[in-house]
Structures are given as C-alpha cells and as structure tokens.
Amino acid sequence: MGTLDIGGSQLDASWFLLLSAVLFSLGAIGVLVRRNPLVILISIELMLNAANLALVTFSRQLQNIEGQLFALMSMTVAAAEAVVGLAILVDIFRVRDAEDVDDLSQLKG
Amino acid sequence: MAIAVFFVAAAIALIGGIGVVSFHQPIRSVLSLVLVMLALSVIFLLLSAQFVFAVQIIVYAGAVMVLFLFVITLLGPARELGRGRLRYQGWLSALFVLVMLGLMWTLLQGVEYRQPDKTDMSFFGTVQSIAVGLFTTYLYPFELTSILLLVAAIGAVYLSRKRIDDL
Numbered sequence: 001m002g003t004l005d006i007g008g009s010q011l012d013a014s015w016f017l018l019l020s021a022v023l024f025s026l027g028a029i030g031v032l033v034r035r036n037p038l039v040i041l042i043s044i045e046l047m048l049n050a051a052n053l054a055l056v057t058f059s060r061q062l063q064n065i066e067g068q069l070f071a072l073m074s075m076t077v078a079a080a081e082a083v084v085g086l087a088i089l090v091d092i093f094r095v096r097d098a099e100d101v102d103d104l105s106q107l108k109g
Numbered sequence: 110m111a112i113a114v115f116f117v118a119a120a121i122a123l124i125g126g127i128g129v130v131s132f133h134q135p136i137r138s139v140l141s142l143v144l145v146m147l148a149l150s151v152i153f154l155l156l157s158a159q160f161v162f163a164v165q166i167i168v169y170a171g172a173v174m175v176l177f178l179f180v181i182t183l184l185g186p187a188r189e190l191g192r193g194r195l196r197y198q199g200w201l202s203a204l205f206v207l208v209m210l211g212l213m214w215t216l217l218q219g220v221e222y223r224q225p226d227k228t229d230m231s232f233f234g235t236v237q238s239i240a241v242g243l244f245t246t247y248l249y250p251f252e253l254t255s256i257l258l259l260v261a262a263i264g265a266v267y268l269s270r271k272r273i274d275d276l
Contacts, residue, residue, distance in 0.1 A: 002222045006155055009111035014217055016152065019119045021213040023145070025206045026126040032202030038135045038184075042142050042177065046129055049149055049169070052161075060156040063228040068158050069242050075168060076254045080261035082173050086180045087268040093184050102195075 004060060016057040023050035035100045037092075041085045048078045115155055122148035134186060139177045146170040158234040 002013045023046060030043025052071045059067025092104065121144060128141030150165040232238050243251050 006111040011111060011115060013222065015115065017217055019122065021210060021217065023122060023126050025210045026130055028209065029202060029206050030130040032205065033199055034130065036135055038181065039138050042129055042138050046126060046142060046145060049146060053149055053152065056153055056156050056158045056161055061222055061225060063225040063230065063233065065233065065238050065242050068161050068234060068239060069247055071161055072164060073250060073254060075164060076258065079168060079173055080257050082176060083261045083265045086176060087265040090180060090183065091268045
C-alpha cells in the first residue's frame with residue numbers, strides 16, 4: 001500500500017519520506033551549527049519545507065486532501081514567522097552588529 | 110519517467126540543502142534554499158498537489174525568499190568569522206542530528222500505510238478540491254490564518270518603526 005502509482009511508474013512513499021527526513025536533518029544541522037541569525041532563519045524555513053513534503057506525501061498516499069490543506073496552513077505560518085523574525089533581526093541590527101547569535105545573550109529592554 | 114524526475118529533483122534538493130548549511134555568505138544560503146524550494150515544487154507536482162506546487166513557487170520561492178534577499182541587501186554582507194564560543198559544538202550537533210535521523214529511519218521502516226480513501230484522482234489537488242476543503246470543513250482554521258497574518262504584519266510594522274528618540 002506504500003507504493004504510489006504516478007503516471008504508470010511505481011514509486012514508494014518511503015522515498016519521499018526519507019528525502020523529507022534528510023532535508024529536515026540538514027535544517028537541524030543549520031540551526032545547531034551556524035551562528036548567523038539570518039542563516040538560522042533560513043534553516044528553519046528548510047525544516048518547514050521538509051515537513052510540508054511529508055504532509056503532501058501522506059496526502060497522496062491516503063488520497064485525502066487534508067494533508068495538502070495542512071501544508072498550506074504551515075506555509076502561512078512559515079510566512080508569518082519569516083516576517084516577524086526578519087523584523088526582529090533588522091531591529092537588532094539597527095542598534096548593534098548581530099553577526100553572531102552568541103553575542104545576543106543579554107535579554108534586556 | 111516519474112522515477113527519473115523524482116531522483117533528479119531529490120538530488121537537486123539535497124545539493125541545495127547541503128548548500129544552505131555550508132555556504133559562508135548568507136546570500137548563497139538563500140539562493141540554495143530557492144533551489145531546494147523549486148526542486149520540492151517539482152516533487153509536489155509528482156504527488157499531484159498542483160495547488161501546493163503553485164503556492165510553493167509564488168509564495169515561498171517568490172515572496173518569502175525575496176524578503177530574505179531584501180533584508181540581506183539592507184544589512185550588508187555578513188560573514189561568519191572565527192570560531193564559536195561553544196566547544197565541540199559541531200561534533201555534538203552532528204551526533205545529535207545523526208541520532209535523530211536514525212530515529213526517523215527506524216520509524217520509517219515501521220510505517221503501516223492505511224488503505225487509501227477512494228477518491229476521484231482526476232480532481233485530486235486541484236484548486237477546486239482545495240477550495241471545497243478550505244471553505245467548508247476547515248473554514249475556521251482558514252479564517253484564523255488571516256488573523257495570524259494580520260498580527261504578523263502589524264508586528265513587523267511595529268518592530269521596524271522609527272522610534273521618537275532616534276530622531
């Protein structure tokens with residue numbers, strides 16, 4: 001039941017899920033290793049995209065549209081997250097250089 | 110044919126994903142992420158998600174990534190120089206991510222797929238089928254996302270306003 005018939009070819013749903021897992025791991029590496037806050041935001045976007053791929057894959061396997069609807073919701077959330085995150089970043093840059101998240105360790109108003 | 114398309118798109122997505130984490134200049138990371146998103150949109154099309162494919166290109170690769178590029182042009186090129194303050198950060202995170210990937214791989218082996226619903230696949234993933242779901246069963250979540258976007262827009266304007274004491 002895990003095989004998907006796409007245009008006559010048999011593709012396994014687990015290939016898509018494995019690609020999603022690897023892309024998610026790459027995003028997690030980016031968040032953990034990189035220190036530029038902008039690159040960390042980009043890595044979060046990568047993880048959200050990987051999650052979307054898993055949602056759409058299961059939607060296709062179950063032939064149920066709800067997975068795609070949820071992927072659209074998560075795209076909305078990702079857009080909102082990017083907007084607010086970048087606004088915070090620009091606000092921080094106005095006061096000081098923020099090339100390293102380790103420098104942003106004082107949570108003061 | 111579909112198998113070849115899948116593997117080419119998956120390879121491009123993986124190359125882009127590696128580029129996102131390994132390039133030192135943020136602008137190259139952003140362009141790598143655009144590559145990943147375009148490759149993923151091809152895969153969405155393979156999975157007969159036409160509307161998600163279009164939204165992925167227009168909203169994600171178009172709007173969100175242009176926002177990132179604008180911020181980079183605003184802030185100027187920033188490079189990561191020197192070492193971080195945490196020792197063994199790279200090794201520990203590599204270990205953590207390997208464990209997580211192994212966990213996901215193990216879970217993937219045990220996935221038991223349910224019998225698919227009997228859906229008319231000729232309409233699957235079209236704007237029509239998406240709209241029927243979005244405006245009937247999921248109307249309230251859909252309306253709530255509009256409030257979320259409004260809050261995000263107001264928040265962004267508030268955060269990036271010119272303060273009185275700056276003038």
